[in-house]
Amino acid sequence: MASHVKVPMLVEGFEKLNAELKKLKAERPLIVDAIEEARAHGDLSENAEYHAAKERQGQVEATIADIEDKLSRAQIIDPT
Numbered sequence: 001m002a003s004h005v006k007v008p009m010l011v012e013g014f015e016k017l018n019a020e021l022k023k024l025k026a027e028r029p030l031i032v033d034a035i036e037e038a039r040a041h042g043d044l045s046e047n048a049e050y051h052a053a054k055e056r057q058g059q060v061e062a063t064i065a066d067i068e069d070k071l072s073r074a075q076i077i078d079p080t
Contacts, residue, residue, distance in 0.1 A: 006075035014074055021067045024060050031057045 009017075031053060038050035 005073065007070050007073045008075050008077045010079065011076055014076055017067050017071055021064065024064050027060055031060060
């Protein structure tokens with residue numbers, strides 16, 4: 001993903017990605033809390049809540065990285 005190719009997008013798309021990024025970043029503390037709560041239940045090898053929370057954390061972090069990459073390479077276009 002270390003490409004320097006610009007990503008053309010409309011202002012609406014740029015704003016939508018920014019809103020999604022803010023939502024995902026706000027979800028981070030909730031995921032951490034869920035992981036801590038699941039850890040408190042004991043044995044992690046058979047703890048479905050823990051594994052689900054860790055998987056969600058991975059998904060959120062990957063999505064955040066993808067959105068940040070797109071936004072950093074965004075080139076706002078005007079179709080008119």
